Amino acid sequence: MVFKEYETVYGIIMLKEDSKKNSEFLRKKAVWVRKETLNIHRIAQETRIASSLSCVEIFVTFFYGKILNFDPSNISWDGRDRFIISKGHGAISLYPILADFGFFNKRELSRVCKEGSFLGGIPDSIVPGFETINGSLGHGLGVACGISIALKTKNKNENVFVLLGDGELYEGSVWEAIMFAGEHKLDNLVVVLDNNKVCMLDYCKNILDLEPLEEKFKAFKWDVTIVNGHDVEQLYNTLLTKKKEKNNKPKLLIANTVKGKGVPRLETDSLSHVKSLASNEIDEIIAGLQ
């Protein structure tokens, strides 16, 4: 028997939009993605595990929460929402999700960073499901602005979503794009800032304090909402509202997150970006995740 709140999307049993069990469903998916991401890191120690763990709930909400329109069997489908992963380093947690939806074969997950694989430590658009080149920081938002203008010119309803890292905000090109998006009223553009507050060498506040972020974006004519980036319910409700809201403003969700979320040793380490986890440590963490 299939419960009426469930439906099948690309072979995956998902909850319907109005289901009250939505949050519980997304939370379970987040635990699964976190485990799968750690398993990838086990075989590919070059991957940036701490950065990949801070955006797990964001990816889960986009894909399993059906915030995004997409078709894994036709990755360049015209009607898809464009999702630009600007913080490329932290996108390993998207690999298990894309494989789960059939963007590529699940067997590929065992070949991350291995010879001949298309799944590297930092994903590029050679990976089905990735729109742009992401390894170098500070490019995604500007490209997204161009896509946004293109969709508006064609009177299309699809949205452009961007995952931005807070460390990326040190790149001047990001601010050129922030200024542009506000001025051009790009309200089909929704940016989620993975505000994990740690760069490679230190906490951002110890390098150059990025705060006050809300005021800065508002001054550039953006619509800003602050959410807990690990709370799938908040993420889901805000994204669902913001993608439909046409108020002549680009939208920013400042998603407050913890770098290395789920791994206590990383959560409090200012150098977590460059830290790897040993296999036995991963076993312990996975056993404790729920």
Place this chain on the structure above:
Amino acid sequence: MNLEKKTMRDVFIEHIYKRMHKDENIFFLCADFGSPKLDLIREEFKDRFINVGIAEQNLINIATGLALEGYTVYAYAIAPFLTMRAYEQIRVNLSLHAQLKEININLIGVGAGLSYDVSGPTHHCIEDISIMRTLPNIEIFSPSDWVLAQKFVDYSIKVKKPKYIRFDGKPLVQIYENIDDVELEKGFIEIRKGEDVCMVSTGYMTHKALKVAEILAEKNITVGVIDIFLIKPFEENLFFESIKGYKNIITLEEGFINKGGMDSLISSILENNKSKILLKRMGFGDSYTFEIGTRDYLHKLNNIDEESIIKNIKQILKGEN
């Protein structure tokens, strides 16, 4: 025929403007840089013209987003800032992307070489050929006159790849009389045939090469002139066929020499063909020019003026090279 003097950019933009009437797929972006003809586009196509501000990095990124959605995009700025301020944007979003996806982005850089003579070294553009040649998947167009620039309009729409178009900033007299005679894909034209020596030039220096050839012709010295306008891709075999009869080649460019510019292109062709032709490179040495003066004055300072070219040719003919 009465030869006309025009700027490459005005001729090119005027024809893009005409195309924009029937081709809704064209976007024109600029980094706060204009031209009299651009005003036509600015006024008439407000929905497909964007001035991104003095922000070359964002210019490239916005152009990429539009091109990924299928638009033919022109991104217009001052050449040194377009290529060098935004070099990594060009590398990531044009060069890398174009290997995976079809994107038609045309970077129009104005101010090739020493076009902006008195503006000083920040505005001199003498690195662009070297650095843009390094990037895979990008074509380089370096015309010597507005006729070539006009001819390139069709090509820029038809060939759906990233391209770097380097225009001179000054109005220059046309070299080519009939646009139909130009075979753009071939990439070069042997304008004058010579005996022992051939000058191979690009952009503004082709005008200098022609002047030198005329002066020497009066003294019964016949030197060849080959104008290269499509630097990448380059028809290496066709080119070698054209030069293999010469004993000496002199490359002339408003760019650094021995650093991957046009001289390096010619040098590698000679090497690939195990040629015995002797090569003399003329361009800028390993320094910038802060001294202010006209283009001719700056050429003289850097030993690439007409007199220096003639001196080199005479030495070569005397066997002193």
